[in-house]
Amino acid sequence: MRLKSLAITAAMTLAAGAAHAQYTDGVIKIGVLNDQSGLYADVSGPGGTWAAKQAVEDFGAAKKGMKVEVVFGDHQNKPDVGSNIARQWYDVDHVDMIVDVPTSSVALAINQITKEKNKVFLASGPATADLTGPQCSPNTVHWTYDTWALANGTGKAIVQTGGKSWFFITADYAFGHALERDTKAVVEANGGKVVGAVRAPFPGTDFSSFLLQAQASKAQIIGLANAGGDTINSIKQAAEFGIVEGGQKLAGMLMFISDVHALGLKTAQGLNFTTAWYWDANDANRAFAKQFAAANGGKMPTMVQAGIYSAVTHYLKAVEALKSDADGAKVVAEMKKLPTEDKLFGKGMIREDGRHMHDMYLVEVKKPSESKGPWDYLTIKKTIPANEAFRPLKDGGCPLVKS
Known part of the structure; x- marks a missing residue:
């Protein structure tokens, strides 16, 4: 009789738990x-x-x-x-x-x-x-x-290692505008300057006219405030124009491991970018x-x-x-x-x-000779602690934040 009572109690407990969950x-x-x-x-x-x-x-x-x-x-x-x-x-x-x-x-x-x-x-x-x-x-x-973390990871590192003058090729929508804005602020805060910028249609396939403007600016760094296929096309076409060979450097402000794979190490080697996660870490x-x-x-x-x-x-x-x-x-x-x-x-x-x-991570794309196998593309150069990686709470202007 006691066993039966326990069984009923257990069943009632499970039923109550299920009823309490309001999915x-x-x-x-x-x-x-x-x-x-x-x-x-x-x-x-x-x-x-x-x-x-x-x-x-x-x-x-x-x-x-x-x-x-x-x-x-x-x-x-x-x-x-x-x-x-x-x-x-x-x-x-x-x-x-x-x-x-x-x-x-x-x-x-x-x-x-x-x-x-x-x-x-x-x-x-x-x-x-x-x-x-x-x-x-x-x-x-x-x-x-987010754009603040990308700007303060990649942008800050590049300026601090000598990349003082910048020209932006920016995807013409909310993301590109925010990334250019946040990177410009970091560049200027660290003693650099932005000499020009151009807005490119999103999505885009032909970046030749924008790259030529960037090349003519003589800026040390061409900041690519775009992503995905737009970044891939920009870098490939920059290689065709010999921009890096001419002494200017590209900064992929938002890049992914999939972009590096699409570009190949021969084209992407030496690029620095900021990421939140890497598969081989x-x-x-x-x-x-x-x-x-x-x-x-x-x-x-x-x-x-x-x-x-x-x-x-x-x-x-x-x-x-x-x-x-x-x-x-x-x-x-x-x-x-x-x-x-x-x-x-x-x-x-x-x-x-x-x-x-x-935490976020500043990474560099490996040379082909450094890669030990498929998808072995990145070297982690620096770990950026969470409290440095993202915008200070007080600076964001979020209405939810109590002053």
């Missing part, structure tokens, strides 16, 4: 929104969807009784397309959280819609530091990198990269894809702690309350402005 529609639904087939497809794309799904699996959601579904959409790098998908997901498809969203103009739109709908936006792909500045939101966390990263490569045609993961994994992992921890995904602002508040820790980004935290804090 909307009984499902925690995650939407990966990015460029699935265009300019930034290698940066996040299908690999980003895989990373989100892997985070759910590694978290053990099913074993914990958490039903999690991952869907994906292609915003085509267009704010209107991304906005339509987000509204459909939030209003009709019951998506609780959107993750990734490369292309800052799309991300800023998703940021606003997410706040209106009181959902969650975890930004891994976009760069604009405005997401934790004037446009900060109680529903958004900016995870992987430690055993945990290498193990993840091996899994990723097996599922993604032999490619190594970018920092954006690693950031998606990390962000989704922490989101699930917060939802589990709250036993609810219903109120986006409350979920983000819980994410800020809990310290972050996962196998790819280690220990960190989320500031009140929504900035995820972690």
